[in-house]
């Protein structure tokens with residue numbers, strides 16, 4: 001601990017001295033996040049300007065709806081959307097957005113949902129686009145109708161069809177691609193909803209689904225944008241955003257009342273988005289590549305250990321390193337390595353090779369803080385090197 005005299009600002013020094021080390025008090029270890037933007041590992045760190053916005057907003061009262069209107073308008077303009085709102089994350093956006101589609105502005109429907117009496121009740125989705133978060137759509141009481149081909153999709157349309165759901169990162173897996181999907185929605189006048197929660201960077205992915213004409217598009221606030229964890233963006237058609245807003249907090253008798261967002265997160269989300277859009281993405285990329293290279297060079301020095309840089313094609317599409325070794329020779333599985341890194345000091349979190357469990361660990365570069373790439377590589381050398 002430095003003395004106050006050694007710091008340039010007396011104010012900063014006293015603030016640092018009076019903030020308790022909560023994690024130490026609680027006996028909770030901070031972690032080095034080499035896993036990526038996982039909610040379980042608190043995902044991303046908020047941008048300083050976002051934290052400042054939250055602090056500034058915390059000292060003022062406002063009429064929440066008036067603030068939400070203004071923030072929504074500013075976000076919509078930034079994204080080139082007709083309208084936007086701040087839900088409490090992309091997951092919440094799926095619930096309140098679907099609710100808006102189902103109820104419109106009908107007060108009785110809003111109160112009744114997830115009982116869909118009088119409302120449409122089916123959502124069409126490609127089988128390859130099913131994902132854990134579609135539970136948030138099912139929260140509204142709808143039935144998901146799975147299809148594979150274009151003909152099946154069109155054949156599934158009927159009087160009960162409320163919406164068509166699309167998972168942005170699964171575009172390459174489905175037979176009906178984004179453009180055609182939107183065109184079918186328009187032809188049958190069925191709203192299309194695209195979940196692009198984890199797909200920015202690249203920054204274009206914030207714009208593309210909106211430009212292509214999806215009626216609703218949601219994004220996480222606390223992943224690559226580095227806004228509040230408990231915030232996201234729902235953008236799209238003005239009438240649907242209006243209806244989604246009616247289905248959520250602060251309105252009490254609604255399905256989305258549990259997805260509360262206060263003024264701090266609303267403004268924090270807006271400020272984080274502005275800052276993300278202005279950021280030097282090329283410089284970030286270079287820095288992430290540098291970290292990957294630092295780790296690769298250290299790790300490949302061990303005999304029998306491979307380290308391969310890769311970039312996921314979509315979702316968390318940033319430089320990563322895949323570390324693989326001969327489990328039989330080294331005598332450690334990927335879970336053994338992860339456990340030892342977790343239990344070490346500092347504690348490090350990684351994830352298993354995503355498409356191929358049992359075949360190595362992945363290191364995400366983008367949530368590492370300065371100096372941590374060296375620490376992660378060093379610990380892997382210690383644990384694997386002892387055996388390799």
Ligand SMILES: *Cc1c(COP(=O)(O)O)cnc(C)c1O
Pocket residue numbers: 039088089090091092131133195196197198219220221222229231232
């Ligand atoms: C992370 C994620 C979500 C949930 O986002 P939150 O902002 O944490 O609510 C939803 N859908 C997909 C595809 C995601 O990756």
